[in-house]
Amino acid sequence: MRGRAAALAVAALALAACGAKDEPDGHATGPRTGTDAKAAGSPAARPGIRLTDAQLAGQHVVFPFAGRTPPPALLARIRRGEAAGVIFLGANLGTPAQVRALTRTLRRVPRPAGMRAPLLLMVDQEGGSVQRLPGAPSRGAPAMAASGRPSVALAEGRATAATLRAAGMNVDLAPVVDVVRPESALQAEGRGFGFSVKRVGRFGAAFARGLRAGGVAATAKHFPGFGAAPAKTDVGAVRIRVGLRDLRAVDRPPFAAAIRAGAGLVMLSSAIYPTLSRAPAVLSARVVQGELRGGLGFKGVTISDDLEAPAFASRGGARGAALAATRAGVDLLLFARTYDGADRAARALADGLRSGRVDRGAVEASLARVLALRAALR
Secondary structure, three states, rough: HHHHHHHHHHHHHHHHOOOOOOOOOOOOOOOOOHHHHHHHOOHHHHHOOOHHHHHHHHHOOOEEEOOOOOOOHHHHHOOOOOOEEEEOOOOHOOOHHHHHHHHHHHOOOOOOOOOOOOOEEEEEEEEOEEEEOOOOOOOOOOHHHHOOHHHHHHHHHHHHHHHHHHOOOOEEOOOOOOOOOOOOOHHHHHHOOOOOOHHHHHHHHHHHHHHHHHHOOEEEEEEEEOOOOOOOOOOOOEEOOHHHHHHHHHHHHHHHHHHHOOEEEEOOOOOOOOOOOOOOOEEEEEEHHHHHHHHOOOOOEEOOOOOOHHHHHHHHHHEEEEEEEEHOOOOOOEEEOOOHHHHHHHHHHHHHHHOOOOOOOHHHHHHOOOOOHHHOOO
């Protein structure tokens, strides 16, 4: 009980740290420093807050929506303090002015006192074949690596941060730091910084450092390494038959480099790695807690890939995947297909907390990590 109370106190303190209202237009000058974030979270800022099950669950979910107007249900969730953030997909994005108006609308939704940490407003902006917004980066990861100069990736990261901040967003679901294998899905898509462990590490870290310098959180993906995947998990279950020694010697180092460079998030792969687990990596405590937290000492925020993907159809769909990922230790549950799928998952997580099938203390400790990240953003 003492550990649970401590976790609750940390979570409540992190919530209190975020009492100031969001910047209305997303054009703040940059992230707060660690000292600023700690100062904002002084115990005098706000007394402890007890979250409802629905709030605690929703604060772990990133929601999508269709079209260019947020649905009333999503706005109501944000208003109740039951959402961590929103992911923007191609169908959401029109002209730059429309995008700014959209993010401004989301930022201005009033929320309960003490629960006003900036929403996580995120987008896939890798460059090349995966780029949602017009503007930077001006080239994809392979072209950055082909320059031979990590300073190019650093500059592209800074420019990408400027693109996102101008749009009112604060998280980039990039860089891809997977070490690409020949004839893999990533090679076919033209993603990733290449086949060399050292090159991927240097260029991925530089891009992450540029994003961070520009006031945007970077996301290293897809742990423990998706570079050998023969297909995308968007179409079904994928098994990556790479031995543990190679996963640790080849695939792990670029993630370590990105984390050292300040990547605030690490995305877990949806593929299955038989050498580690029978379940997809994102649903495996051995991967999340053992390989990432224990093996790399990562203390930041873990995020899933799309939990509504076909890869999870045999595992209870979005609801089952959300519960399993939470139990494995994933902090943010990302949905990139339908609002309804994310809504059902959030409700399932709330039911799990209510019934005791999900450890409330662990979820509260997880929320503290998420809120620390949000407190550092503007």
